[in-house]
Amino acid sequence: MPRLLSPRLSFAGLAAVFAAFFFAAGAPTPLLSLRQQEWGFSAGTLTIAFSIYALGLLASLLVGGSLSDHIGRRPVMLAALYGELASMLVFLFAPSITWLILARALQGLATGLATSAFNAAIVEQAPAHLKKFAGALAGASVAGGLGIGALLAGVAVQFNPDANTLIFAALSGVMVLAIAFVGRTGETTAKRPGALRSLTPRLELPAGIRGEFYAGIPVHIAGWMFPALFLGLSPAVLRLYFAVEGGLAAGFTSFLGPFAAAVSSFMFARHPARRSTLLGVILILAGIVLVLLGINETWLPAVWVGAALGGIGFGGSFGGQLRLIAPHIQPHQRAGVFSGIYAAAYLAFSVPLIIAGQLVPLLGLVPTLQSYAAVIMAFAALGIVIQAARMRQDRVAKPVPAGSAV
Template structure:
């Protein structure tokens, strides 16, 4: 596509047959959730791949975190593109890339292919996330605009947890979990692509597409106090999410001596599921109060998780995951609600890119560092230090939030 094509004003296309608004809204919500359903699906499979292909344990954390880096790169480059070329083109292209990632998983012959598929998957999710979040609000029926915003916050966490749970069940009860899971996801993504093709466009295309591709990470001055105060909270909560989504299969196998695929899926499911629930239930409460409450939840949950791992008490691991997951959902949703109104419309994409930059770096980098430390320190020692870092970050976040309140 030429520069002139991207940047010139585009006239409205001829009218075409589109899905009814309610159907388009429901389809968009399900397609958005399917991206994160697919993102959570590999968690129980990675240990299975490690057993089958015999790679080093640290490679597992790289395969887990590769998704976050692909997502970040895509988000900061094309996150605002749909404001210029329209939601539909970005969603259709992103879902097509996601479909390619699902097929890469189906036919992956080794861990290198899995890592590549995770990167492609992250790129697709990052490109689609801002467009889907906006489209859900724009496609929502007039009486349910708030529902569109809530789904935009809840679908990612809920999808991650449900993807891990369903894949865990497939690992436990079938012999072709990889084929079954990613073939099913490929079909779901293909249906989501068809829905995007048949949905109505919700914004008028405008010039500036190429300029929007410049990476934009910008925090407006009015939003900086809330952004800075929330940064250590994002670090703590996303590290806790990384512990359950990236490290829990190894912890269950090597510390608790359980190799059940279903148990892996259930354990990874707990924090994202409670995160989605907390984000929904607390959506009407003041944003700063929700961030403080969530930070306390992450702190308490991480302490209980550490106690469970140190004493090899599995129920404590789950209880800590429930409490910490609720704190994660409260912290992240509250922080987004706190900074969003403090930016002008043309600054919002750059601001949210900055928030997600902190979040996904916290999700991926500590997990990779932990993976590198497993060999010299041992898994148990590494995980205990990892948990201690979560607690330290949560304490710093609580102090920052209290200073902000004063």
């Protein structure tokens, strides 16, 4: 039997493998736009091809999100990696948009199965002094992987005539290596009964976190709708509205927000969770206002600055919400609770974008984008009000130190 890797090496490696799932999820953004030009399918079909990933992920989270709490983290992580490898191979050889939609759905199912298991395993493998950092690292893996995947795929589209083969052959190799790596990591949780019962679709929300979870829903909606706008619609906006062609511009525009979110998640991790959440959602509101200004004035630099600003806010608000909830979760509840959080997140990531894609032929591209931005602004404003109120409640509930002035 091969010798198991140390927890420290497993911690770093699992974070890298988890990021690879989202690198692969971001890569199709410029590639789908290229296929749209080559195969001539509609904007509505494009958003379905993009968003079916998130719907598959959501379904997988609801069914299998708690499975690793019962059978162990490693078997679930390996199953997810085999599913991801299968989706990469379908992408590699897909002859039509129907096959690409199938590949995206399979990718979503695999990533959903991976999400709660990897989040839990990364925290459990982390050294004691890095437990707080582990939560930020898992969140950064999601956002950073999406952004870097979109950027590098855009570079490949710009400079390689067969970018699809290059990207998905390389990602297939990465998944093979990841399977070998995860197979040598140690198991971090004991098996317990109830695996079959855990497959019943449900969200596990212990009483101690429900208030915080519900208060964070407007933050999640605004936060996750923001990157979906860039990953799902920005290639069409650049080509049809700004007259900017090429994969590099599409990849860069899709990269800015998620990468800014990944970097900011580490910066915000040093600040109180509530403050991070509140400041983050304020920045999301400021970012979408700038994006809307850039679209209305056909001023691309404003769109880019807004993407970065909103991305910073997304990283701060999502990481802050995770840190507000994480201390109240028991170890055997961890995967189930993460599945509930990501279920809310990916509903916001997918459903509004699918609706927007179907509205484009009816309303036009720019009015649809303006309406989409208005929804983000409304939920961001609601999130600001709720988080500010809860910050005041936190201050009232916090005991005053003995001998201090009131």
